Amino acid sequence: METKKQTTKKLQRSVAKAIDQFGMIENGDKIMVCLSGGKDSYTLLDMMLYFKKVAPIYFDVIAVNLDQKQPGFPEDVLPKYLSNLEVDFKIIEKNTYKVVMDKTPEGKTTCSLCSRLRRGTLYEAARNLGCNKLALGHHRNDIIETFLLNFFFAGKLETMPPKFVNDQGDLVVLRPLALCKESDIETYATAMGFPIIPCNLCGSQENLQRKKVKEMIANWEQDFPNRSAVMLNALQNVYPSHLLDNNLYDFTNLESKILENSTN
DSSP states (O other), X not given: OOOHHHHXXXXXXXXXXXHHHTTXXXXXXXXXXXXXXXXXXXXXXXXXXXXXXXOSSOOEEEEEXXXXXXXXXXXXXXXXXXXXXXXXXXXXEOOHHHHHHHHSOTTSOSHXXXXXXXXXXXXXXXXXXXXXXXXXXXXXXXXXXXXXXIIIIIOSOOOOOSXXXXXXXXXXXXXXXXXXXXXXXXXXXXXXXOOOXXXXXXXXXXXXXXXXXXXXXXXXXXXXXXHHHHHHHHTTOOXXXXXXXXXXXXXXXXXXHHHHHHHO
């Protein structure tokens, strides 16, 4: 059993590696940390505040929660927690819950529409707050699960990137927990006693494909330990010439390249 200190150090090392490897933070950044009230976003905020304190550069952090007006949502939990933490924060109230429930057919998953509405609202909030970047709490397991979901069900090789620019080109989105294991985050969240707020939208839908993929990966890990680490490495070692995408590799004109090389 790892101690709280050991888990904390492990997470800090993983976040530091992600920040360095993907060039996430620059001097003068103002980063909006999206706080949902789940274990991942609490851990993300802790990590960002830690690196704000120890980093050799200056960057600012503001925590933002989107109150989606879910039934039974404890509105006092996050303001109280963030006030005690003495961190700048803003609570945004927008009834996306009603929109999602009204527009989602019975039996269908709510995640896609909920995610789009939430993302648009958070992007707008980041602009209004003068932030040039926003940080999300997705971790290593989320990235691998998304890759397999796209691979098996959407027919494409795609996942959650650790860093990207939004469609409008005015905000950089970060995933500082990209290299962190979910199990370490769970251990850390329990040790820290975070006041977890459950999601009554996607969290209650037991038949999500993501849940099935998560179970599949867990079963692999039992038979072949460390498979998740191998898959994460695979996502960082891509060979376009050994795939089948003509947009990434010019298969059509290979012969002309051979001829060109032979004449030079």
